[in-house]
Amino acid sequence: MVSKMSSKMVGSNNLAHARRMVQQLRVEASIERIKVSKASADLMRYCGEHAKYDPLLMGIPASENPFKDKKPCIIL
């Protein structure tokens, strides 16, 4: 914000930046976290529940995949 800085303003600009950093770190340090084991179990469960609807994972027959049909010939 301050384009011209005298030496004292540089001091207070660094100060403002440092205050923001501390503020930000306080916010980040205070969030609630869960264990990796629980988070992993949830990710795995999501994959498991949705796997059968995942065409790239399951592979779907050519008749159902519009990209797998033969490329149309265009006669000009």
Added chain:
Amino acid sequence: MASQEESSQPSDTLTTLKTESETLKTKLEEERAKLHDVELHQVAEKIEALGQFVIKNRRTLKGHGNKVLCMDWCKDKRRIVSSSQDGKVIVWDAFTTNKEHAVTMPCTWVMACAYAPSGCAVACGGLDNKCSVYPLSLDKNENLAAKKKSVAMHTNYLSACCFTNSDMQILTSSGDGTCALWDVESGQMLQSFHGHAADVLCLDLAPSETGNTFVSGGCDKKACVWDMRTGQCIQSFETHESDINSVRYYPSGDAFASGSDDATCRLYDLRADREVAIYSKESIIFGASSVDFSFSGRLLFGGYNDYTINVWDVLKGTRMSILFGHENRVSTLRVSPDGTAFCSGSWDNTLRIWA
């Protein structure tokens, strides 16, 4: 005018703040470490390995005169918008490979493009530092450029853009180190997001069920998760060793993946607040430019600067497949809305559809 006493005080407070900063960082690491009871791939050992599957290059979209930099799918799962270094933005029908619309931008290096949720407009921008919206006309003869609406203004290049859940708002990221949320109709900035220390290269919006957050990645090697309403950075992750080129949410919204110039892709779980997987191999030494998940989140597709696409098992951390086809760097990659296919764009001027 500062007196001698006043000028000594700021530096004392600065030292105090720096100490507190270091203490907080250590505390953050300790809190995260306490919950690091196991690795994702260890938990995933008990699930079945994936069988072999066949993914092939089914379509090649040719028409750009220079490097393809970005692409996005329309919600109709068949149309695609792509943008290029040559300044052109093209809308394709991916089923037939026909070009439906083409716009010439006033700048080269159109690094970002996005399809509006309604399918009736596209947004794009790049070296012009702006994000502009073009309504798509059904009339082929209509000059799309005439209806262009300038929405976002940054002070450096536009690196990414995406519509929020409606055609009315756009989220942008820029080389100026910020992200911003804009109202399309008025062009007004609704919120700005400051916190990255260098260019922001990518962003992704959380799946709508998860609420109003988005993730961004930048040249400062950081990925940040933001609250869209307050502008606050709620979580940040700094484990990559180089620029983060791409970020993408896991379909449940509880995690996101990143692709970086450090040749790795990584998975970060938001509730555990840490990195939970690294997708890397000694043989992969080129940067990952773009990543996206398959529909269930089990597969992660990564486009790399060595011209290949690697397919990773997200849970087990292993590489399932390498896809060859592009003749230059893969620069952009997105899975279609229903997961039937994915599209990659490259510096070889083409886009390819894989299914």
